[in-house]
Amino acid sequence: MKVSVGLCTYNGETHLRKQLDSILAQTRKVNExxxxxxxxxxxxxxxxxxxxxxxxGLFQIRQNPTNLGSIKNxxxxxxxxxxxxxxxxxxxxxWVPEKVEEYITCFEKSPDTxxxxxxxxxxxxxxxxxxxxxxxxxPEILENRGEMVHYFDSICYGGNIATGAxxxxxxxxxxxxxxxxxxxxxxxxxxALIASFxxxxxxxxxxxxxxxxxxxxxxxxxxxxxxxxSRDELYRNFSSIDVPNxxxxxxxxxxxxxxxxxxxxxxxxxxxxxxxxxxxxKHYQLKKMLIAxxxxxxxxxxxxxxxxxxxxxxx
Numbered sequence: 001m002k003v004s005v006g007l008c009t010y011n012g013e014t015h016l017r018k019q020l021d022s023i024l025a026q027t028r029k030v031n032e033x034x035x036x037x038x039x040x041x042x043x044x045x046x047x048x049x050x051x052x053x054x055x056x057g058l059f060q061i062r063q064n065p066t067n068l069g070s071i072k073n074x075x076x077x078x079x080x081x082x083x084x085x086x087x088x089x090x091x092x093x094x095w096v097p098e099k100v101e102e103y104i105t106c107f108e109k110s111p112d113t114x115x116x117x118x119x120x121x122x123x124x125x126x127x128x129x130x131x132x133x134x135x136x137x138x139p140e141i142l143e144n145r146g147e148m149v150h151y152f153d154s155i156c157y158g159g160n161i162a163t164g165a166x167x168x169x170x171x172x173x174x175x176x177x178x179x180x181x182x183x184x185x186x187x188x189x190x191x192a193l194i195a196s197f198x199x200x201x202x203x204x205x206x207x208x209x210x211x212x213x214x215x216x217x218x219x220x221x222x223x224x225x226x227x228x229x230s231r232d233e234l235y236r237n238f239s240s241i242d243v244p245n246x247x248x249x250x251x252x253x254x255x256x257x258x259x260x261x262x263x264x265x266x267x268x269x270x271x272x273x274x275x276x277x278x279x280x281x282k283h284y285q286l287k288k289m290l291i292a293x294x295x296x297x298x299x300x301x302x303x304x305x306x307x308x309x310x311x312x313x314x315x
Contacts, residue, residue, distance in 0.1 A: 001107075003030045003100060004083030004171075008073045009048065010038040012091030014125075015212060016047050022094045024055070028101035030087070034060045036077045039067045044091070071180065074164060074187045078174055086174070088188075090165040094123070094210040103168045106204055114173035115195035117162040118204040120211045122223050130213070132223035133230050135161045138238045140205045141231055145239075151196035151203070153240035155189075156259060156282055157252045161238070162201075163221060164188035166209055173200070182266040197275055246297065249290050253311040256283045261314045283313055 005023055009016060023030060037045055045063060052059040060080070064073065078086060085107060087100065103116055119137060122130040138161045139149045154161055164187055169177075176198070180190050195201035211221060224230040236248045244252070260279040266272040290298035305311045 002083040004081035004086045005033045006077035007035045007089040009091040013043040015092040026100045037063045087168045092212045096208045099208040113202045114170045114200040117166040118208040120209040123210045139203045150240045154238040158238035160189040162192035181269040253286045257311045
């Protein structure tokens with residue numbers, strides 16, 4: 001099984017070497033590292049040239065003539081990779097040595113799975129681990145409370161639980177998810193949403209990478225205090241079977257309506273229309289739950305939402 005790493009860089013000279021070294025130190029060696037630099041103005045390109053010189057045949061490096069932004073840059077890097085499995089990588093993280101090996105084992109045991117992500121550590125710019133919870137902990141939190149993880153439901157109700165930096169994708173699934181039909185949606189959210197909709201998404205409940213939070217990053221994950229209160233909040237927000245309180249139902253309805261209305265701008269893409277239909281169904285189920293659990297207050301809320309256009313689905 002040939003393994004590719006798709007890496008996007010932009011002004012990453014501070015941490016890039018650590019990431020590249022961690023990829024090179026994997027217990028299961030990768031076959032190619034495809035890098036697209038998005039017009040860095042620091043020494044990123046010089047670092048990449050040095051690694052390409054030191055590892056001939058392994059690195060393929062290209063520099064964009066104009067800045068594309070992270071979404072389109074990752075999109076083109078996915079097209080450029082040739083491996084059976086494609087691991088996405090940021091330029092400022094660090095991989096655990098067994099990461100590639102663990103993912104390959106998971107893919108081999110799950111032939112119907114096309115996209116895998118994992119849990120990870122949070123580190124600061126000095127490599128110090130931050131004791132925190134993240135959305136990556138959601139699958140484990142759900143399982144520990146006896147709930148089977150329904151990834152599509154969780155992503156719809158609570159938000160994206162996957163990070164591009166932790167993703168690996170089967171090459172033959174690329175044509176299903178690309179191109180991203182909507183500007184403004186992050187590539188990892190789109191990939192996770194579609195793969196979970198197709199029921200071919202899985203998360204490994206092991207911490208297999210170090211995700212760096214620092215002032216220069218374009219997009220960062222939000223850490224939560226490592227407390228029982230945070231675990232309870234994450235469970236309420238992402239659970240698909242819990243009977244939540246009034247506030248949480250409304251929050252889920254808001255999340256669903258926002259996702260639906262945003263994706264409705266994506267045109268008549270067949271896959272997009274299927275996702276929109278599923279979102280409408282979940283919004284309807286939440287309204288029923290609201291009325292069933294809070295008959296008077298629920299009906300009043302639905303009437304007021306129509307008047308104020310809150311939590312409404314665009315036609």
